[in-house]
Amino acid sequence: MFRDPVHGYITIPPEFKCLVDTKEFQRLRRIRQLGLSSLTFHGTEHSRFAHSLGVFHLFIRLEAELERKGYTFSEEERLLGKCTSLLHDIGHGPLSHVLEGIITPGKKHEAWARDIILGPTELRCALQKIDPKLPEKICQVLQGDPQWQLLKNIISSQIDIDRMDYLLRDAVMTGTSYGHFDLTRLLAVIELSNKRTGLIINNKGLMAAEQFIFARYYAYWQIYFHKTTRGAEKVLHTIWKRAKELFSQGFLPNDLIPGPLKPFLEDKWNSDDYLAIDDVDIWHALKMWQSSPDPILSDLSKRIWIRELFKPVRLADSASLNFLEVLPRMRHILQQNGYDPDYYLLWDTQSDVAYDYYTSPEEEDTNKPPIRVRDENGREWDIMKLSDPIRAIAGTRKVVIYVYVPDENCRQDVIKLIRK
Numbered sequence: 001m002f003r004d005p006v007h008g009y010i011t012i013p014p015e016f017k018c019l020v021d022t023k024e025f026q027r028l029r030r031i032r033q034l035g036l037s038s039l040t041f042h043g044t045e046h047s048r049f050a051h052s053l054g055v056f057h058l059f060i061r062l063e064a065e066l067e068r069k070g071y072t073f074s075e076e077e078r079l080l081g082k083c084t085s086l087l088h089d090i091g092h093g094p095l096s097h098v099l100e101g102i103i104t105p106g107k108k109h110e111a112w113a114r115d116i117i118l119g120p121t122e123l124r125c126a127l128q129k130i131d132p133k134l135p136e137k138i139c140q141v142l143q144g145d146p147q148w149q150l151l152k153n154i155i156s157s158q159i160d161i162d163r164m165d166y167l168l169r170d171a172v173m174t175g176t177s178y179g180h181f182d183l184t185r186l187l188a189v190i191e192l193s194n195k196r197t198g199l200i201i202n203n204k205g206l207m208a209a210e211q212f213i214f215a216r217y218y219a220y221w222q223i224y225f226h227k228t229t230r231g232a233e234k235v236l237h238t239i240w241k242r243a244k245e246l247f248s249q250g251f252l253p254n255d256l257i258p259g260p261l262k263p264f265l266e267d268k269w270n271s272d273d274y275l276a277i278d279d280v281d282i283w284h285a286l287k288m289w290q291s292s293p294d295p296i297l298s299d300l301s302k303r304i305w306i307r308e309l310f311k312p313v314r315l316a317d318s319a320s321l322n323f324l325e326v327l328p329r330m331r332h333i334l335q336q337n338g339y340d341p342d343y344y345l346l347w348d349t350q351s352d353v354a355y356d357y358y359t360s361p362e363e364e365d366t367n368k369p370p371i372r373v374r375d376e377n378g379r380e381w382d383i384m385k386l387s388d389p390i391r392a393i394a395g396t397r398k399v400v401i402y403v404y405v406p407d408e409n410c411r412q413d414v415i416k417l418i419r420k
Contacts, residue, residue: 002053006169010057019086022122028052030278035098039307040228041174048089054165059085062161065187081151084141088155090116094282098233102240103264114139115271153198159371167215170223178218181211201373209371210387217393225350227312231404234346235310239300246294256292258285296343310404311411323401333413339406346404
């Protein structure tokens with residue numbers, strides 16, 4: 001039994017405790033849910049471990065709610081749903097989304113999850129003791145196999161238990177109110193779609209669904225796209241870029257090469273290497289690299305370590321459209337102030353954010369089914385057809401570009417340039 005700040009007590013039945021006790025799952029304790037967000041919201045020390053327990057808890061709670069309404073789940077669906085909800089984030093690497101695709105180019109946490117679940121791991125052995133075919137079935141759910149479409153959409157769609165947990169958890173841990181919504185009410189108005197392929201909101205639940213989507217909307221802009229956090233992430237990306245350059249050129253001294261990170265600096269990594277690293281290794285590297293003889297690696301590492309972060313400049317919409325035109329002049333500003341613009345002129349757009357708030361069928365991401373509402377006559381509608389507020393935020397996307405520079409003098413010079 002776990003005492004959870006979001007859900008109260010979370011009970012792990014004995015048959016699933018063997019999964020939690022594996023070293024692969026325990027590794028999630030050392031991976032922060034929100035990466036570098038603690039530089040902005042000091043309370044965000046929570047882990048993927050806590051979130052995974054929360055999603056497991058919500059699957060059990062949602063399943064009970066749906067069965068109370070007359071829907072039935074097979075024993076296989078119950079087992080598979082519980083295991084997949086518990087293990088859906090098993091593939092995350094150090095600092096979660098922050099370094100995804102950076103440390104292991106071309107391979108993200110979904111692919112790592114498959115390798116961990118199917119590979120020669122403690123986790124696979126524990127799963128096979130429950131059911132020899134369970135590892136393969138879990139991967140089928142995670143990959144969206146049509147046979148398990150309902151379970152896939154319960155765990156990951158647009159109204160799902162993954163989002164329900166992380167919105168509430170991130171709101172609690174950041175100390176904000178942006179991600180809060182009425183979980184009890186939302187679960188009460190959720191039903192299964194007519195084709196039994198996903199969740200649907202009943203005719204009395206439109207406002208509960210709206211509140212959920214707006215919680216996502218506010219959390220998106222105030223937490224996940226917070227300019228301070230995103231700026232720190234960009235600095236960390238640049239640190240890794242510089243470290244790899246120095247390593248490849250033979251200019252990173254051996255005593256400044258953290259053993260667990262060496263395969264990733266060489267781009268010669270495997271599953272064992274990946275499972276051996278977590279947030280601790282990244283922070284250890286930053287501590288070491290402050291002593292680097294390379295002034296760029298040393299300075300950037302120190303900035304993260306002591307929170308001497310870059311200064312953000314938000315570009316207005318018109319400036320955003322002309323960003324590539326003003327970029328050479330921004331580079332010149334950095335050079336005039338004594339900085340190498342390849343490492344000290346950073347920028348970020350909202351399209352890089354790992355979380356979104358709502359995707360309509362008309363937008364580019366067709367892999368996420370729309371949130372649907374069932375009317376009094378049993379017909380199913382995309383929520384955008386029934387909700388003016390949701391249509392307003394999902395119909396158009398704001399394009400926001402932030403430029404990050406190393407000090408206030410550079411910031412003021414860039415502001416003057418933009419105003420011209």
